[in-house]
Amino acid sequence: MPRLKLGPIPDDKPIKVTLELPASLHRDLAAYAEVLARETGQPAADRIRLSAPMLARFIATDRAFTKAQ
Template identity: 70%
Template structure:
């Protein structure tokens, strides 16, 4: 089985945000949560908790964003 990009989800102080997800994206989050839980040997958690680490990973690995951020900091 391929390695997922996310590791186990850590507990952190939550901030409440309200958003609508397309049904297909929610199904994908549920499936991802199930696979992640299986890989970690845990029970499946709330798939909504995947959104923050996924966004963090996306931002951390976006080279264009990192470059633009460096340029902004130099200005």
């Protein structure tokens, strides 16, 4: 099975943000959290806590964004 793009979720000081997600994306986040928990051996991360590392990973790997900066 291929490895997920995310690893263990770091425990960092959060900034509160309100975000509306489509129900289908929320279900996908829940499923991703379960797969990540199995892969890392950690308890399943809160679905919302997955958003920050996913966004960070997306931004870090977006070549057009890096170029534009």
